[in-house]
Amino acid sequence: MTRIEALQERCIGAGNCVDVAEKYFDLGDDGLVVALRETVEDGDESLVRRAVGICPATAILLHDAGS
Numbered sequence: 245m246t247r248i249e250a251l252q253e254r255c256i257g258a259g260n261c262v263d264v265a266e267k268y269f270d271l272g273d274d275g276l277v278v279a280l281r282e283t284v285e286d287g288d289e290s291l292v293r294r295a296v297g298i299c300p301a302t303a304i305l306l307h308d309a310g311s
Contacts, residue, residue, distance in 0.1 A: 245309045246283060246284040246306050246309070247282060247283050247306070248306060249305040250277045251304070252276040255277040255301055257275035259271055260300065261277060261295040261299055264291065265292055265295040268280055269295060277304065292306065
């Protein structure tokens with residue numbers, strides 16, 4: 245299982261993560277990233293990793309089980 249951590253202090257509000265994986269990410273009222281789920285569902289790993297990789301501020305981290 246992979247856990248999602250959104251770091252609002254790093255977020256610049258680009259919204260790329262939302263464009264790629266709106267099931268997992270949104271922008272809050274303050275324009276900063278919000279993780280909509282705590283973990284990645286089976287089959288969505290590549291989608292979420294693509295959203296993480298496209299973030300220009302490295303504001304999303306993934307933690308694999310045991311991390």
